[in-house]
Amino acid sequence: MNTARILIVDDERLIRWSLSQPLIKRGYLVETAESGAEAQEKMSTFKPQMVLLDIRLPDINGLELLKRFKSEDENLIVIMITAYADVGSTIEAFKFGAEDYIGKPFNIETVKQVIEQEFAKKKLKKQAEECSHSIDQQIDEDRLIGNSPEMIDVFKIIKRCAETNDKTVLILGESGTGKELVAKAVHLYSRRSDEPFFEINCAAIPDHLLENELFGHEKGAYTDAGKRQKGIFELADGGTVFLDEIGDMPLPMQGKILKAIENKRYRRLGGYEDIDINVRIIAATNRNLKEMVDKGQFRIDLYYRINVMTINIPPLRERKADITHLAKYFFNLFNKEYSRNIENISPIALELMLSYSWPGNVRELRNSIERAIILEDGRTLTASNLNLSSNPEAGSIQFESATDQKNNYHHNNDDSKKTHSANCDKLQINLPHEGIAFEEIEKNIILQSLEKHADNQTRAARFLHLSRDTLRYRMKKFGLI
Numbered sequence: 321m322n323t324a325r326i327l328i329v330d331d332e333r334l335i336r337w338s339l340s341q342p343l344i345k346r347g348y349l350v351e352t353a354e355s356g357a358e359a360q361e362k363m364s365t366f367k368p369q370m371v372l373l374d375i376r377l378p379d380i381n382g383l384e385l386l387k388r389f390k391s392e393d394e395n396l397i398v399i400m401i402t403a404y405a406d407v408g409s410t411i412e413a414f415k416f417g418a419e420d421y422i423g424k425p426f427n428i429e430t431v432k433q434v435i436e437q438e439f440a441k442k443k444l445k446k447q448a449e450e451c452s453h454s455i456d457q458q459i460d461e462d463r464l465i466g467n468s469p470e471m472i473d474v475f476k477i478i479k480r481c482a483e484t485n486d487k488t489v490l491i492l493g494e495s496g497t498g499k500e501l502v503a504k505a506v507h508l509y510s511r512r513s514d515e516p517f518f519e520i521n522c523a524a525i526p527d528h529l530l531e532n533e534l535f536g537h538e539k540g541a542y543t544d545a546g547k548r549q550k551g552i553f554e555l556a557d558g559g560t561v562f563l564d565e566i567g568d569m570p571l572p573m574q575g576k577i578l579k580a581i582e583n584k585r586y587r588r589l590g591g592y593e594d595i596d597i598n599v600r601i602i603a604a605t606n607r608n609l610k611e612m613v614d615k616g617q618f619r620i621d622l623y624y625r626i627n628v629m630t631i632n633i634p635p636l637r638e639r640k641a642d643i644t645h646l647a648k649y650f651f652n653l654f655n656k657e658y659s660r661n662i663e664n665i666s667p668i669a670l671e672l673m674l675s676y677s678w679p680g681n682v683r684e685l686r687n688s689i690e691r692a693i694i695l696e697d698g699r700t701l702t703a704s705n706l707n708l709s710s711n712p713e714a715g716s717i718q719f720e721s722a723t724d725q726k727n728n729y730h731h732n733n734d735d736s737k738k739t740h741s742a743n744c745d746k747l748q749i750n751l752p753h754e755g756i757a758f759e760e761i762e763k764n765i766i767l768q769s770l771e772k773h774a775d776n777q778t779r780a781a782r783f784l785h786l787s788r789d790t791l792r793y794r795m796k797k798f799g800l801i
């Protein structure tokens with residue numbers, strides 16, 4: 321399974337920033353484009369699975385671009401973004417195959433939710449089409465790496481769980497620790513491995529669809545139910561159903577699932593016939609279920625039902641012995657995948673990885689290495705391309721160049737873009753009559769420098785005579801990362 325790639329197409333730099341940063345943090349691989357031409361180029365080089373597309377672009381109408389993208393790849397997920405939402409363009413966008421539509425200004429949490437829902441829907445569709453996977457391929461793609469004592473314990477528990485044929489398994493661990501891989505491993509090492517493995521993300525599927533996806537429906541069960549549809553419990557018959565993010569399952573649904581598990585049978589929506597359940601259920605969550613039970617947010621009876629065998633995956637910072645091993649594994653994987661000939665990882669980069677706290681766990685490690693492999697020009701993978709999101713050691717603002725503090729600012733009507741910071745005496749900034757917040761100027765200069773250097777923070781920092789950490793500190797201060 322590759323990291324999901326998202327291309328953001330918008331001519332406004334701040335929009336590109338405010339969308340890309342939270343998505344990168346969430347674990348997506350993100351590229352941006354400011355025009356239709358750049359977007360088309362990135363479609364062929366970056367090959368995204370999803371595009372967030374602005375309707376008004378400087379060189380082409382976003383709807384036209386949508387049409388082209390969809391004709392080239394009908395599986396591409398396109399979400400339109402615009403400040404000028406109107407019925408006409410919305411209908412056009414859906415007609416040309418856009419999956420969703422988001423108006424500006426947007427709430428980033430809503431955007432993230434829409435993105436996750438779309439990916440989850442795509443995954444369900446793919447699973448239903450394939451129904452069963454080639455196990456060899458799966459083992460290869462989903463290899464669980466780890467040689468720390470903590471991970472070896474996890475492997476032993478996986479084996480024990482796999483040996484029990486139908487006991488429910490609960491997997492707990494922070495986001496990005498590998499819960500999904502562990503769930504697949506339990507399936508692959510069990511006697512059910514020749515049967516399907518079906519996964520459903522309870523957080524990403526809207527409440528009203530969840531029941532339908534799990535249990536299926538009879539023809540006419542509700543307005544849109546055109547024909548009978550099998551649910552996941554039926555499709556996965558004999559195999560495994562993975563209820564991911566079970567902590568986010570709405571309370572009424574929790575009751576329905578509990579009843580089905582206890583009775584080992586259920587009915588399709590609108591159906592009269594009982595269907596026997598013959599699947600193993602694996603559930604996972606990164607939330608504290610015990611605490612949720614105490615707060616009345618998770619049913620205690622369901623908690624005990626699913627908590628028969630538990631696998632706790634420790635966060636990466638608590639099993640540092642795995643870091644080098646994982647880093648080398650991902651390095652080889654992506655070097656091959658992107659046909660790069662990078663020979664090794666620099667000792668400083670490895671050092672940095674070992675001292676970093678990895679809040680996003682293995683997912684963050686995997687993504688930083690994938691990114692670094694794509695960006696690296698030389699023969700050695702260097703620390704600067706790892707783009708680690710926070711450095712606990714960094715913190716204070718430092719001016720590396722003393723001249724920065726001595727700049728003379730003149731009132732002048734010249735275009736400030738013509739000035740060069742290298743020659744500080746000539747730096748001229750147009751100051752409005754009513755005054756301006758100093759931080760506005762600072763933020764603007766940072767944005768211009770990033771723009772000038774195609775978002776390369778190292779070069780942008782050098783240009784401003786700042787260390788990269790200082791630049792990142794300031795970007796954080798201004799909400800740019």
Ligand SMILES: Nc1ncnc2c1ncn2[C@@H]1O[C@H](COP(=O)(O)OP(=O)(O)OP(=O)(O)O)[C@@H](O)[C@H]1O
Binds near residue numbers: 466494497
């Ligand atoms: N031990 C591991 N070996 C190899 N790859 C791993 C390992 N752990 C995690 N990964 C990789 O890290 C990424 C995140 O893993 P996964 O999706 O299983 O995490 P998760 O715990 O389900 O996260 P979330 O709670 O956010 O859903 C995946 O790309 C997965 O392949």
Ligand SMILES: [Mg+2]
Binds near residue numbers: 564
């Ligand atoms: Mg997961």
